[in-house]
Amino acid sequence: MLQAKDISYNKNAFNIIDAIDFECNQGELIGILGPNGAGKSSFLSILANEFHQKGNQVIFKNNEYKKWDSKELPKHKAKFSQNNNSDIPLKVFDVIMMGRYPYFDNNPSQDDEDAVLYSMKKTDTESLSNFEYNHLSGGEKQRVHLARVIAQLENRNSNKILFLDEPLNNLDVLHQHNFLKYIKEFTNRGNSALVVLHDLNLAAQFTDKILLLKKGKKVCFDSPINVLTQEIISDVYNYPCTLTTNPITNHPLIIFG
Incomplete structure (x- = not known):
């Protein structure tokens, strides 16, 4: 549904995104995680056709964005930005x-x-x-x-995609969970969603896959249970954590400190 190969992005001679391959399949809810400055929002903006750099190619529904009709594309993809x-x-x-x-x-x-x-x-x-x-x-x-x-x-339209950059900011617990439940409902209908998140435990509970970034590089891209390990999280976030199992959902539960 969405493919991106060897994506890089530089600004003011600073390497923000470094050669990332990525693919989102129909019906997937993918979380994009990483510490501050990892390049999460920049990468999402590239995938959503907002940031451009020569050599980057993003394919959405078997077509490059430039081949889409500009009036038709917004009916197939939408992006929520953190700075409204x-x-x-x-x-x-x-x-x-x-x-x-x-x-x-x-x-x-x-x-x-x-x-x-x-x-x-x-x-x-x-x-x-x-x-x-x-x-x-x-x-x-x-x-x-x-x-x-x-x-x-x-x-x-079928196979639509939502790009969401930190959509849970300023939301209380009730509205965080209700919104993620809606996104899960959206993807269960055959659509896809890419969500930049900071809460690792919500990512563990709701996402199908996690793309973990650090300093513009892809650390791993896999299921939550394979990405959210004690070794990986402690290394990427440079802070100790303990990993256990959520007794209610059976998803990974990360406890920092």
């Missing part, structure tokens, strides 16, 4: 409707309104519909932008 505009003088409903802009020119259809209502339900933002966006808390704004990208991909 915090000053938007619109009501919440209208901000979420921005995700439907690829579908209409002047006035939204009933399908567009239904997509917004669906995404609001999935992000617990229904009660905020008529609130001014600028009056919301940080966590509420985060959920509004998550709803926006969900609304963007609410269509009948």
Whole structure:
């Protein structure tokens, strides 16, 4: 579904991403993990066609991005960025409707309104519909932008992909888990998602595979049980940890310290 080979990225003579091969198959939820400065967000932006460097090639649904129709592509892929505009003088409903802009020119259809209502339900933002966006808390704004990208991909296309850069920032425990459950539901329908995360235990619980980065290099790319080992995590994060098994989910459980 998404293939990238020998991806590198340099900025100001600094090597941010160093020759990474990557593949995401249909229906996979892949976590991108690593310490600060590992290159997680940069790599995600390259895969999402936001950062470009000569020689890099990313294939999405058997086509390079440059071969896609620019009006059609947003109906197949969407990206949530960690740095969203915090000053938007619109009501919440209208901000979420921005995700439907690829579908209409002047006035939204009933399908567009239904997509917004669906995404609001999935992000617990229904009660905020008529609130001014600028009056919301940080966590509420985060959920509004998550709803926006969900609304963007609410269509009948198959094999869609979501790129999510630290989507759990500012969210409480309830909304973190509910959103990841939605993403799991999204991928269970044959779509795919790439998520930059900092919480290793949530990655262990929800992802199918983990790409672990350190200083722009791929450390490993495998199932959570093979990536989240005491030796690998202690080395990559330069901090001691203990590995056990979550007694409820049976996933790996990492305890630092």
